[in-house]
Ligand SMILES: Cc1ncc(COP(=O)(O)O)c(C=O)c1O
């Protein structure tokens with residue numbers, strides 16, 4: 001394949017003898033991040049001290065949010081970087097059901113655990129029922145307040161049809177919250193165009209923000225005035241430095257902020273996002289599909305292997321294989337410098353990050369797996 005992204009791998013700090021196929025769990029570091037973090041510590045923090053808050057730190061959550069917005073089809077002023085995905089899920093779901101007279105929250109039955117746990121807490125706190133349902137049979141009703149869906153399933157890699165499912169929710173007057181953890185940065189997403197109600201996602205996977213880098217939340221302009229999230233911390237206040245005893249939320253997306261932003265991680269993420277400046281998401285998607293198709297073709301007939309990831313285009317950038325000995329196999333692959341991950345009980349997951357993974361990575365991983373089998 002003619003690979004218009006081949007040169008981008010050089011922007012990453014990767015060892016050539018390691019086949020890294022776990023960028024869907026923890027993305028690899030762009031080389032520029034280490035220098036930027038050093039500058040933030042030495043100069044911004046070291047020399048400018050507290051003055052840095054008014055020299056770019058305070059607005060970093062919105063500024064970096066806008067950079068992510070560009071990757072997920074959100075116009076400026078609708079994404080803020082803050083907290084973890086779990087915390088943002090709590091804000092989003094609580095805001096979505098506030099003042100509803102509807103009875104239930106629906107959650108994707110195969111969801112990543114944290115989404116299910118948080119949805120359960122929101123249901124318990126608000127008195128709504130929680131109904132897990134498979135995405136192909138959501139059975140939404142006029143009693144459904146909100147549905148929470150994972151755009152790409154963390155275990156199988158299945159990609160859901162955001163347009164169709166958002167429309168399904170809206171047809172019964174329900175809201176939809178999308179978890180974009182496994183899709184942000186690797187495939188074109190059109191949140192504004194699809195009229196998505198709310199979305200959240202993490203930045204340490206395909207966005208390469210680094211371990212524990214802050215998550216993001218999308219609140220579209222029209223929903224901001226009624227986005228009453230429960231974590232009314234001072235940085236979401238309209239005038240935080242007024243230090244008022246009354247909470248008045250910021251009129252815009254900043255009302256999704258809670259406490260002091262984690263500047264070191266935030267600015268590491270900011271530096272990591274520079275690699276996207278010269279990248280077309282259509283190229284990223286095309287390469288992700290090609291890499292996963294190539295890897296699949298090499299492993300699908302291996303003994304004892306069942307491919308869980310859909311073979312059509314409704315898949316993200318991972319290939320998940322079921323094998324009864326998955327845990328041992330992954331440990332042995334990692335010993336041989338092929339790094340993917342194991343998800344219980346029997347899934348081997350190989351994530352392909354089109355910005356730095358190569359077809360050679362796919363060949364080497366498949367050859368090593370074949371030898372082990
Ligand atoms: C779909 C999904 N949602 C949420 C999370 C994690 O949330 P948090 O950033 O709170 O750890 C992950 C991965 O850890 C995930 O895969």
Ligand SMILES: Nc1c(O)cccc1C(=O)C[C@H](N)C(=O)O
Pocket residue numbers: 024025026112154181212
């Ligand atoms: N967030 C993670 C972490 O802090 C440690 C190890 C792994 C993770 C992950 O991201 C797991 C990931 N969401 C998954 O899809 O399984």
